[in-house]
Structures are given as C-alpha cells and as structure tokens.
Amino acid sequence: MTQLSSRPGISRELMAVRAARELRPGMYVNLGIGLPTLVSNFIDPGVILQAENGMLGYGPLAEGPERDPDLINAGGQYVTMLPGACFFHSADSFAMIRGGHIDVCILGALQVSEKGDLANWMVPERGIGSIGGAMDLVTGARRVVALMEHRDRQGRPKILRECTYPLTGRRVVKLVITDLAVIEVTPDGMVLREVAPGWTPEEVQAVTEPRLIVPPDCREMAF
Numbered sequence: 001m002t003q004l005s006s007r008p009g010i011s012r013e014l015m016a017v018r019a020a021r022e023l024r025p026g027m028y029v030n031l032g033i034g035l036p037t038l039v040s041n042f043i044d045p046g047v048i049l050q051a052e053n054g055m056l057g058y059g060p061l062a063e064g065p066e067r068d069p070d071l072i073n074a075g076g077q078y079v080t081m082l083p084g085a086c087f088f089h090s091a092d093s094f095a096m097i098r099g100g101h102i103d104v105c106i107l108g109a110l111q112v113s114e115k116g117d118l119a120n121w122m123v124p125e126r127g128i129g130s131i132g133g134a135m136d137l138v139t140g141a142r143r144v145v146a147l148m149e150h151r152d153r154q155g156r157p158k159i160l161r162e163c164t165y166p167l168t169g170r171r172v173v174k175l176v177i178t179d180l181a182v183i184e185v186t187p188d189g190m191v192l193r194e195v196a197p198g199w200t201p202e203e204v205q206a207v208t209e210p211r212l213i214v215p216p217d218c219r220e221m222a223f
Helices: 002-006 012-020 035-041 090-098 134-140 201-206
Strands: 028-031 048-051 055-061 079-087 104-107 111-113 143-147 173-177 181-186 189-195
Touching (some): 012 035, 012 143, 012 173, 028 035, 035 104, 048 090, 090 134, 104 134, 189 201
Parallel strands (some): 028 048, 028 104, 104 143
Antiparallel strands (some): 055 079, 181 189
C-alpha cells in the first residue's frame, strides 16, 4: 500500500485528454476551475464550451501573445474565442445552467463517495473554500464528471465510502476520471471501466476505499 500510495499515474494532460473523449460535437459543456480547464485544449470541433461569467463558444487556453485581458474564463484564466462565440450577462449564464441546458459539466473534486456524492469546495482543516457556481452546476447539468487525482498529497484515497468534507451535491457524479482509472457510478456500485497504463485493477482497488466492481471488459485507458 505504501508503494502504491506514491506511485505516479498518468499526467494531468493525459487526464484532460481522456476527459475530452466524453464530449461530442453539439454538446454544451461547462469546465470547472483547476484541472478541468485543461480539457479545453483537447476538445473536438463542435463541442461548445460555456462559462459562468457569460461566455459561450470559447476554445483552448491562451498562451503568450494570444492573451487578452478581456477574455478570461470563470477561473480567471486567459482563453481563446472560436468563430461564432458570444458574450452575455452572468445572470443569463446561470439561467442556462439552472434551466438544464448544460449537457456535461466536468468538475474537480476533493472527494467522491461510492454513491456519487461530490465534495469540491471546502477543505475544513484549512478553513478555506468558495462554493462558486458548483452547486448550480451539479444540480442543473445533465451529466456530471469528476476529474481528479486518485489520491491526496498524503497518498490517501479520495474516492471514499462516505465523503468527510462538506458536500457540493448528493448522488450527482456519474463518472470519475483520475490519474489511475475511469470509474462509473451506478446503482449497483462503482464499476471500474479503465485502468491507467501499467496499473492493474487490484492495484487501483488498493488505493480506493469502496469496493470496485471489475467487469470482464475492463480495459487500459486509451488516449
């Protein structure tokens, strides 16, 4: 267990690439702050990104001379705009979210429970946190994907039987993508769909608190 706790998984970029494979042209998608913002660099044409601060149709993160101080996402990062993009009031943006018009939101997570509970806004021992638009997103989006490291900085599991941090939403996460695995949340339990290259289902289970269901077609992650 000690060796597995510190053994690296795939990179953050590959995690974002894998998450982008969940998106299809024509989908309206919201990306949470932090790791999920990297997904914007790998989306297929036709995936429409929406941000809480009132943008629709933005593209990859901006670098160097592309940076425009007027073009930032909800996390304050510089972004590029794609042809046909538009801007609107943040109240209209939240109306879009609360009205159920977001097909998928990809959010970072501090903890996810075996039932799909999400905790992603407060670390009690640090006494800091900001809920932002996360509660609206997990309630309004049609599908919630958690994109997260499988273990915390101490090597402890972040996928738990029950979350110990304040919840963002109950039973909202449908898919968990980590640096070690892709796990589907189902009524029967958490199903291990994919493992990172070089990892086995048994090794993933050793750093996951809930019991994982391992189907015969569990496979290695593809990018």
